[in-house]
Amino acid sequence: MKGWNWDGFFEYLTNTYILEGAAVTLGLTIAAMTLGVVAGCVVALMRMSPFRILSNIAYFYTWLIRGTPLLVQLIIIYTGLPQIGIKFSVLEATLIGLVMNEAAYLSEIIRSGISSVPKGQSNAARAVGMTDVQMMRYIVAPQAARIIIPPLGNSVNGCLKTTSIASIISMEELLRRTQVLIQEKFMVLELFVVAALYYLLMTTAWDLIQRRIERHFGRGYDIKADAAEQR
Amino acid sequence: MQPMIVLEDVDKWYGKNFQVLKSCSLTVSPGEVVVICGPSGSGKSTLIKCVNGLEPVQGGHISVKDMEVTGPRTKLPKLRSHVGMVFQHFDLFPHMTVTENICIGQTRVLGRTQAEAEAKAAALLERVGMSDHARKYPIQLSGGQQQRIAIARALAMDPIAMLFDEPTSALDPEMITEVLDVMVELAKEGMTMMVVTHEMGFARKVADRVVFMDGGEVVEDTPKDEFFASPKSQRAVEFLSKILDH
Numbered sequence: 001m002k003g004w005n006w007d008g009f010f011e012y013l014t015n016t017y018i019l020e021g022a023a024v025t026l027g028l029t030i031a032a033m034t035l036g037v038v039a040g041c042v043v044a045l046m047r048m049s050p051f052r053i054l055s056n057i058a059y060f061y062t063w064l065i066r067g068t069p070l071l072v073q074l075i076i077i078y079t080g081l082p083q084i085g086i087k088f089s090v091l092e093a094t095l096i097g098l099v100m101n102e103a104a105y106l107s108e109i110i111r112s113g114i115s116s117v118p119k120g121q122s123n124a125a126r127a128v129g130m131t132d133v134q135m136m137r138y139i140v141a142p143q144a145a146r147i148i149i150p151p152l153g154n155s156v157n158g159c160l161k162t163t164s165i166a167s168i169i170s171m172e173e174l175l176r177r178t179q180v181l182i183q184e185k186f187m188v189l190e191l192f193v194v195a196a197l198y199y200l201l202m203t204t205a206w207d208l209i210q211r212r213i214e215r216h217f218g219r220g221y222d223i224k225a226d227a228a229e230q231r
Numbered sequence: 232m233q234p235m236i237v238l239e240d241v242d243k244w245y246g247k248n249f250q251v252l253k254s255c256s257l258t259v260s261p262g263e264v265v266v267i268c269g270p271s272g273s274g275k276s277t278l279i280k281c282v283n284g285l286e287p288v289q290g291g292h293i294s295v296k297d298m299e300v301t302g303p304r305t306k307l308p309k310l311r312s313h314v315g316m317v318f319q320h321f322d323l324f325p326h327m328t329v330t331e332n333i334c335i336g337q338t339r340v341l342g343r344t345q346a347e348a349e350a351k352a353a354a355l356l357e358r359v360g361m362s363d364h365a366r367k368y369p370i371q372l373s374g375g376q377q378q379r380i381a382i383a384r385a386l387a388m389d390p391i392a393m394l395f396d397e398p399t400s401a402l403d404p405e406m407i408t409e410v411l412d413v414m415v416e417l418a419k420e421g422m423t424m425m426v427v428t429h430e431m432g433f434a435r436k437v438a439d440r441v442v443f444m445d446g447g448e449v450v451e452d453t454p455k456d457e458f459f460a461s462p463k464s465q466r467a468v469e470f471l472s473k474i475l476d477h
Binding site: 118120121123124125126127128129130131134138139142143146217219220221223226227230 | 280283285307308309310311312313314315316318320322323324325326327328335336339340341366367368369370371381384385388
């Protein structure tokens with residue numbers, strides 16, 4: 001039995017190779033979530049569109065993506081598609097897979113947020129002369145955001161960890177680099193604990209950010225907090 | 232004198248089988264106050280929402296001043312910015328303070344500066360007796376207070392006419408007066424008003440005409456005194472006996 005190696009643990013905790021891997025994980029998450037929210041909005045609006053064809057396409061898309069594992073999708077994109085002449089780099093394949101996934105899940109979250117805003121709000125916005133775009137921007141979106149943020153936060157948290165699946169197509173993120181070091185030094189437990197701590201650090205940071213965002217969009221809904229702000 | 236609001240043979244269906252409005256015609260002159268009443272399901276709320284195009288119609292014509300509501304090229308946002316509307320459930324924007332509620336249309340739709348809008352909001356809050364609540368959120372206000380803010384929000388756009396869709400139906404009895412007081416004052420200042428309401432006291436006090444609807448039709452359109460003294464139709468007699476008896 002080897003036992004726990006404190007020196008090794010602290011050495012890897014500040015290892016730049018691993019730190020860079022964590023930075024890649026963070027970058028992938030930010031990119032996937034940003035593009036995913038934009039694409040998710042498009043899919044959600046298509047799904048809610050009165051045009052049957054658009055809403056069917058959106059439904060088909062979410063059905064397909066949510067019905068298959070990301071792992072399988074990544075392997076198809078990176079390893080399978082070259083067989084028919086479509087080639088992507090590791091980074092491209094990873095981003096395509098992650099964004100497609102986030103867009104599918106987020107579109108449902110966004111759709112439920114928009115549907116939760118009462119019809120009276122859009123009538124009131126229209127009655128003061130707002131165009132549909134103004135109504136969406138100033139009235140519907142901020143109210144939908146309050147409903148969307150908690151499940152969206154779940155998605156960010158999930159995405160931080162899901163990026164590790166991309167290690168299977170040799171994306172050099174946190175998990176992949178941890179595994180590479182394990183091949184060299186065999187400190188399995190120490191290295192995986194370091195990786196786990198980095199994931200925990202990033203998800204915790206997101207928790208704090210999410211709480212601030214929730215407070216911002218929660219104004220007007222919490223009598224106590226609103227009263228304190230006015231004092 | 233050119234009429235302010237004209238509805239001409241307005242037809243509206245929900246789906247293929249249910250006709251909510253049957254050839255409804257109605258004219259409101261500038262400065263006139265017209266009360267629309269009738270049993271629930273008679274189409275009065277639908278009718279008033281057609282005036283500013285919140286509900287589309289399938290037949291007939293509607294115009295406000297010289298603007299055609301029913302035309303295919305009508306710029307509805309522009310038209311609505313000139314016509315104030317107050318709803319049964321207030322529908323204030325919950326994520327905005329009272330002042331922000333009154334300013335958003337002024338700045339985003341009319342293009343006023345924030346300072347102009349806030350000055351106007353302050354004046355209107357004074358007028359509806361809500362100056363102390365400028366920085367509060369709707370959730371912190373009673374129903375009656377919220378409805379007065381909703382009236383201020385509509386007035387901030389300097390409307391040429393005001394539409395009220397059952398403005399007191401969702402209020403507790405003790406709050407009805409504070410809202411009606413504001414409306415009475417508005418009527419006395421000469422605002423053109425279309426009011427869907429069951430408040431016959433209000434109708435008696437300020438209405439010029441009473442329109443009685445039933446089953447999607449305009450059954451009666453008469454000067455108020457005549458309506459209360461001797462309604463022409465049997466349906467109006469029955470309706471009045473039901474709501475005036477207690």
